[in-house]
Amino acid sequence: MTNSLWGRLDDVSGDAGYEEHPPRMGFFTDTSVCIGCKACEVACKEWNELPEDGYQLTGMSYDNTQQLGASTWRHVAFVEKPLHPTTTDLGLPGMGPPGWDTHESGLPQAAPSGEDQATESGEGGIRWLMSSDVCKHCTHAACLDVCPTGSLFRTEFGTVVVQPDICNGCGYCVPACPYGVIDLRKEDGRAFKCTLCYDRLKDGQTPACAQACPTQSIQYGEVSELRQRADLRLAELLDKGVDVARLYGRDPDDGVGGDGAFFLLLDEPEVYGLPPDPVVTTRDLVTIWKHVGAAAVTLAGLGVASFFGRRS
Amino acid sequence: MVPEAEFESYYGRQIVKTPTWKSPDVPLYLFFGGMAGASALLAEGAALSGDLQLERVARTVAASGAGVGTVFLIHDLGRPERFLHMLRVLKVTSPLSVGSYVLAPFSALASAAAAAQLTGRLPRIGRLAGVGAAVFGPLLTTYTAALFSNTAVPAWHEAYRELPFVFAGSGAAAAGGAAMLLTAPAQSAPARRMALAGAALELSAAELLKRRLGMLAEPYERGRPGRLMRTASRLTALAAVASLFAGRSRAVSMMCGATYLTASTLTRFGVFEAGLASARDPKYTVVPQRERIARRQAAGRAADEGKGSSATHTATAPGS
Numbered sequence: 001m002t003n004s005l006w007g008r009l010d011d012v013s014g015d016a017g018y019e020e021h022p023p024r025m026g027f028f029t030d031t032s033v034c035i036g037c038k039a040c041e042v043a044c045k046e047w048n049e050l051p052e053d054g055y056q057l058t059g060m061s062y063d064n065t066q067q068l069g070a071s072t073w074r075h076v077a078f079v080e081k082p083l084h085p086t087t088t089d090l091g092l093p094g095m096g097p098p099g100w101d102t103h104e105s106g107l108p109q110a111a112p113s114g115e116d117q118a119t120e121s122g123e124g125g126i127r128w129l130m131s132s133d134v135c136k137h138c139t140h141a142a143c144l145d146v147c148p149t150g151s152l153f154r155t156e157f158g159t160v161v162v163q164p165d166i167c168n169g170c171g172y173c174v175p176a177c178p179y180g181v182i183d184l185r186k187e188d189g190r191a192f193k194c195t196l197c198y199d200r201l202k203d204g205q206t207p208a209c210a211q212a213c214p215t216q217s218i219q220y221g222e223v224s225e226l227r228q229r230a231d232l233r234l235a236e237l238l239d240k241g242v243d244v245a246r247l248y249g250r251d252p253d254d255g256v257g258g259d260g261a262f263f264l265l266l267d268e269p270e271v272y273g274l275p276p277d278p279v280v281t282t283r284d285l286v287t288i289w290k291h292v293g294a295a296a297v298t299l300a301g302l303g304v305a306s307f308f309g310r311r312s
Numbered sequence: 313m314v315p316e317a318e319f320e321s322y323y324g325r326q327i328v329k330t331p332t333w334k335s336p337d338v339p340l341y342l343f344f345g346g347m348a349g350a351s352a353l354l355a356e357g358a359a360l361s362g363d364l365q366l367e368r369v370a371r372t373v374a375a376s377g378a379g380v381g382t383v384f385l386i387h388d389l390g391r392p393e394r395f396l397h398m399l400r401v402l403k404v405t406s407p408l409s410v411g412s413y414v415l416a417p418f419s420a421l422a423s424a425a426a427a428a429q430l431t432g433r434l435p436r437i438g439r440l441a442g443v444g445a446a447v448f449g450p451l452l453t454t455y456t457a458a459l460f461s462n463t464a465v466p467a468w469h470e471a472y473r474e475l476p477f478v479f480a481g482s483g484a485a486a487a488g489g490a491a492m493l494l495t496a497p498a499q500s501a502p503a504r505r506m507a508l509a510g511a512a513l514e515l516s517a518a519e520l521l522k523r524r525l526g527m528l529a530e531p532y533e534r535g536r537p538g539r540l541m542r543t544a545s546r547l548t549a550l551a552a553v554a555s556l557f558a559g560r561s562r563a564v565s566m567m568c569g570a571t572y573l574t575a576s577t578l579t580r581f582g583v584f585e586a587g588l589a590s591a592r593d594p595k596y597t598v599v600p601q602r603e604r605i606a607r608r609q610a611a612g613r614a615a616d617e618g619k620g621s622s623a624t625h626t627a628t629a630p631g632s
Contacts, residue, residue, distance in 0.1 A: 149394075178464040273323075304353075
C-alpha cells in the first residue's frame with residue numbers, strides 16, 4: 001500500500017489492477033530539437049476537439065498560450081534568456097528581472113552551449129529555449145488518487161485519463177497536481193487534461209502531438225525504451241559539451257515515481273515553469289490521516305472534559 | 313523575518329494551479345461542518361448530564377450546520393447534479409471521498425436526532441442517532457484539514473501537522489459559541505468550557521503552524537489572509553477572556569458566542585485564502601523545492617565523499 005502512494009513502482013498498470021496489459025506508453029520530449037512551431041498544440045486541439053481558450057497577446061516571447069489547462073493539453077514555452085556577459089561583473093544593476101543572470105543559477109559556467117539553441121549576436125546574445133509541455137502521466141498521480149468519484153483512472157497503458165461522464169467538477173484534482181496541469185473548464189464545470197490520446201492508443205496509433213511534431217522533439221513509445229533513448233541523447237549532448245542538458249521526470253526514484261511523459265531540458269526546470277523537485281502529496285498521506293485522527297480524538301476528549309467541573 | 317529568496321520562474325507565472333474551489337462556498341462549508349461536528353459532541357454530553365435546553369440547542373445546531381454545509385458543498389461542484397457520484401467509490405487516498413462518507417451519515421444521524429428531540433417521537437432511536445452523530449462529529453470537524461493538506465498547495469500541504477488541530481479548536485469554539493448564543497447562561501457552562509478549550513487549542517496550533525512553516529508561514533501573515541488570521545485570533549482571544557464573565561449575564565454570553573462564531577468563520581476564510589495566495593506565487597513552490605534539492609545534495613556529498621561523483625545534471629538525476 002505504501003508503495004502505491006509514492007516511491008519506485010515498476011508496473012503501474014499492474015498496481016492499478018490490470019492482470020494483463022500492454023507496456024507502459026509515454027512521451028519523451030527532447031526540447032533541444034524543439035523549433036517552437038506549435039504543431040503539437042494545433043494537432044492536439046484538432047484531434048481532441050478542444051474549445052478555444054482565449055485569444056491574448058501576452059508579450060511572453062512567442063507564447064500566447066501561457067499554460068496547460070482544461071482546453072490546452074500541449075503548451076509550448078518560449079524562454080528568452082540573456083547569455084551571461086563576458087565582461088567583468090562590476091556589480092552594477094543589470095537588465096531583466098532579478099535572478100535571470102545565469103551566474104546565480106548554480107550551473108557550471110559553460111561557454112555558449114547548445115549551439116543549435118543559442119542565437120549569439122555579440123555580447124547581448126540571447127538563448128532562446130522552447131519546450132512543449134504536457135501532462136506528465138505520473139507513476140504516482142495525485143490527481144487520480146484524490147479524485148473522489150473515480151472519474152480519473154489509470155489506463156492499461158499506464159496513463160491517467162478523466163472520464164467526463166463521471167466527473168462532477170469537485171475540482172480536487174486541480175490543486176493536487178504538483179505540475180499545475182489539470183484544470184476545470186469553467187463553462188462546462190468538469191475537469192479535463194491530456195489523455196495521451198487514449199482513443200488513438202487503443203487503435204495502435206501515435207498520439208496527435210507526436211504525430212505532428214516535425215523534428216521528433218516529441219517522441220512517443222514504450223516508457224522503458226524512451227528512457228534508454230533519453231539517456232543516449234543526454235550522453236550525446238554532454239559529450240558535445242552541452243553541459244546544461246539534463247533529464248526531467250525520467251528518474252523512477254523521484255518524488256512522483258517518475259513521469260510517463262518526461263523531458264530533456266537545457267536549463268533549470270523552473271525556467272520553463274516546471275517545479276524543480278515535485279513530490280506527490282500522497283507521500284505524506286498516512287501522516288496526514290494520523291494527525292487528523294489525533295485531532296479528532298483530542299476534540300472528542302475536549303468534548304467529554306467540558307462536562308466535568310463545577311456547575312456555575 | 314526570512315529574507316526574500318531569489319529564484320527563477322517562467323515570466324513570474326505560478327506553477328501549481330490556484331484551487332478552483334469557490335469562496336464563500338468552501339470556507340463556509342468548513343465553518344458549518346466544523347461547528348456541526350463539535351455540536352454533536354456537545355449534544356451527547358448534554359443528554360448524558362441531563363441539560364435538556366443545551367441538548368436541544370446543540371442538536372439543532374448540529375443538524376442545521378450539517379445541512380447548510382452540505383448545500384454549500386454541493387453548490388461548489390462544477391456539476392452539482394452529480395453530487396451522488398461522490399458515493400460511487402470509497403477511496404482513502406481522497407479526503408473528499410472519505411469526507412463524503414463522514415458527512416452523509418453524520419447529516420442523516422444528526423437530523424434524525426434533532427427531529428426526534430423536537431417532535432418527541434421515537435426518543436430511543438433519536439438518542440441512538442445522536443450517539444452515532446457524536447461518533448462521526450470529530451472526524452467531520454477535522455477531516456477538512458486533510459482535504460486541504462493533501463494537495464500541492466504549498467501553504468496547505470506543509471501545514472498538515474497543525475491544520476487538523478486548528479480546525480478541531482475552531483470547530484469546538486464555534487460549537488460552544490453557538491450554544492452560548494442560544495442557551496441561557498445557567499445551562500451553558502459546558503458550552504463555555506468547550507469554547508474556551510477550543511479557543512486555546514486553535515490559538516496554540518495556529519501559532520505552532522506559523523513557527524514551523526518558516527517561509528511558507530508568510531501567506532498566513534501577509535495581505536488579506538494575514539489580516540483575516542490576525543483578526544480571527546484576536547476575536548478568539550477576546551471571546552475567551554470575556555467568557556469568564558459570561559456565566560451570569562445573558563447579554564455577555566450572547567456577545568461572546570457571536571464573537572466565537574465570527575472568529576471561527578474568519579479562521580476558515582484565512583486558511584483558505586492563505587492557500588490560494590501560496591499557489592499564486594511561484595516563490596512558494598520553487599524555493600522550498602530548491603532547498604530540498606540542496607539538502608539532498610549536501611547529504612549526498614557527505615555520504616560519498618571522494619567517490620568522484622559527477623553532479624552536473626543535478627535536479628532529478630538518479631542517485632547513483
